[in-house]
Amino acid sequence: MNKKYAGCDLNEIIVGEPLPTTLYLFINSKFITYRTPGDIIDRNTYIRFELKKVKNLYIKQEDLEKFKLWSKKHTPELPGLPPETQDFQESRQATQRKMLDIFQSNHPDKAITLAMGASKKLVFEVIKFPYTAHNLTLLQLYSRGAVDHSVNVSVLSVYIAMQMGYSHAVTLQHIGAGGLLHDVGKSKVLIKDEDTEEIVRDKMIEHPMLGAALLEGQEKIPNEVRTIVSQHHECFDGSGYPNRLRGNAIYDLTRIVSIANVFDDLMGEVRGTIYERQKEAIELLDTNYYNLFDPEKLDKSIKILKKGF
Ligand SMILES: [Fe+2]
Ligand SMILES: [Fe+2]
Numbered sequence: 001m002n003k004k005y006a007g008c009d010l011n012e013i014i015v016g017e018p019l020p021t022t023l024y025l026f027i028n029s030k031f032i033t034y035r036t037p038g039d040i041i042d043r044n045t046y047i048r049f050e051l052k053k054v055k056n057l058y059i060k061q062e063d064l065e066k067f068k069l070w071s072k073k074h075t076p077e078l079p080g081l082p083p084e085t086q087d088f089q090e091s092r093q094a095t096q097r098k099m100l101d102i103f104q105s106n107h108p109d110k111a112i113t114l115a116m117g118a119s120k121k122l123v124f125e126v127i128k129f130p131y132t133a134h135n136l137t138l139l140q141l142y143s144r145g146a147v148d149h150s151v152n153v154s155v156l157s158v159y160i161a162m163q164m165g166y167s168h169a170v171t172l173q174h175i176g177a178g179g180l181l182h183d184v185g186k187s188k189v190l191i192k193d194e195d196t197e198e199i200v201r202d203k204m205i206e207h208p209m210l211g212a213a214l215l216e217g218q219e220k221i222p223n224e225v226r227t228i229v230s231q232h233h234e235c236f237d238g239s240g241y242p243n244r245l246r247g248n249a250i251y252d253l254t255r256i257v258s259i260a261n262v263f264d265d266l267m268g269e270v271r272g273t274i275y276e277r278q279k280e281a282i283e284l285l286d287t288n289y290y291n292l293f294d295p296e297k298l299d300k301s302i303k304i305l306k307k308g309f
Contacts, residue, residue, distance in 0.1 A: 005031055006064045007056040012071040015046050015144045016271070020070040021063035031058055043268045046145040048200065051186055053104045084138055085129060091122045092139075092151060095180065099147045103187045112184070112218060116177055119154060123176035126158045127169065136308045137274055140267050146183060149264055154179035156260035163304040164256070164297070171253070177221075178228025179257045185211025185229070208233050209242055227251045232258055235292040247294075255294040259301045262289055282306060 005024060013023075018038045024031040034057065035041065049057075059067050084092070098115040102108045139155055142148045157179035158172050166172060185207035191200055212230035215221045231245065231254040238246035250258075266281035266289075282305050290298065 004061055005058045006061050008059055008067060008071075010046075010049055010055055010057065011144065012067075013041055013046065013057065013144075014071060015041055015043050015268075017070075021059050021067050024058040024060075026056075026058055043143075043145060044197065044200075047186075048191065050100075050103050050145045050147060051189065051191055055104070085125075088122075088125045088129065091118070091125045092142075092155075094118045095122045095151050095154070096142075096147050099150045099180065102184060103146055105187075108184070108187055108214065109218065112181070112215065113220060115180060116220060119177045119180045120173060122151075122154065122180075123158055123173050126155055126176070127162070127172060137278070140264070140278070141274060143264070143268055146186060149268070150180050150183055152264045152267075153182060153257065153260045156264060157257045159308070160260060160301050160304050161253075161256050163308075164300050174222060174224040174228070175253050175256060177225045178232075178253060179260060181211065181215065181225060182229050182232045182257060182261060183207060183211065184214055185209065188214060205241055224251075224253060228254045228257050232261055234258070236294050237291045239292070250294075255297050256301070259285070259293055259298060262292070263301075263305065278305075 005026075008023075018040055019035055021037055022033060023035045023039075023041075025034045026032075095115065095118040098111060098118045101111040102115055105111050136156070136159065139152055143152065154176050158176045161172060161175050166175070186204065188210040189203050189207055191203065195203070208230050212226050215226045215229060228251065230242075231250055234240035234243065234245040234250045234254070235258075236247055236250065236255070238244050263281055263285060266284050267277050270277045270280040270284075272280065282302060285293075285298065285305075286302055293301075
């Protein structure tokens with residue numbers, strides 16, 4: 001490899017922040033300019049890299065220090081707030097690694113079994129230390145792409161369910177695993193370099209069914225988890241996909257995961273400080289997106305989220 005260039009890990013890239021240096025891709029044995037200083041890598045682009053199983057991008061060796069400083073400066077932390085407990089942090093990171101394995105593997109079956117194990121521990125941590133405001137806020141600072149989103153949706157779903165009064169450990173484990181694996185079908189969507197954003201969006205419509213099919217052959221995956229995966233884009237008003245299910249035809253636990261899913265997506269779309277984004281995402285759920293969800297569950301979730309943040 002050319003000594004003039006250094007590799008940088010995909011997770012060193014900060015989504016939504018202007019780049020300090022030029023980024024290069026290594027294609028057909030050549031370094032090709034991909035983005036220049038001041039450009040922004042948005043969440044969709046980042047997810048595309050994850051799904052195309054890209055692990056590295058490149059920068060000029062002389063820009064390395066500048067890049068590392070930038071990456072570190074924007075690494076999530078909120079001054080004045082206590083950090084996550086070590087057990088929770090370890091569990092979250094282990095779950096992220098397992099999810100990355102799923103998204104980056106061509107044969108994810110084994111990775112899914114390992115992710116189920118990691119999910120169990122993570123849900124246990126959430127049950128052990130019922131969340132306070134700072135934990136949820138810290139969690140959503142980790143919001144780069146599909147892997148972070150999966151973990152966020154899992155923890156948020158379990159948190160919301162617990163605050164709603166769901167207390168049975170098995171039920172909470174189903175919600176946690178369903179939340180974690182809800183987008184697993186995206187790993188099976190074939191994306192080509194030449195695909196436009198619209199084409200990628202159209203192809204993505206398949207991901208709930210691809211995800212359910214992926215989990216079909218796995219005997220250790222409970223039906224409840226598979227149902228959450230296949231239904232997570234169904235909407236209460238019948239406008240969702242793939243089966244346009246309506247109202248109570250959507251499984252009770254799916255209706256919680258769907259709210260956490262859209263909330264975390266909105267957090268990635270709106271701009272501002274973490275607190276401004278939380279406020280705006282909650283407002284959007286309450287207005288523009290209200291009809292998509294079970295109104296009783298949404299009202300409760302909004303109260304819980306407002307209290308949590
Ligand atoms: Fe999805
Ligand atoms: Fe999602």
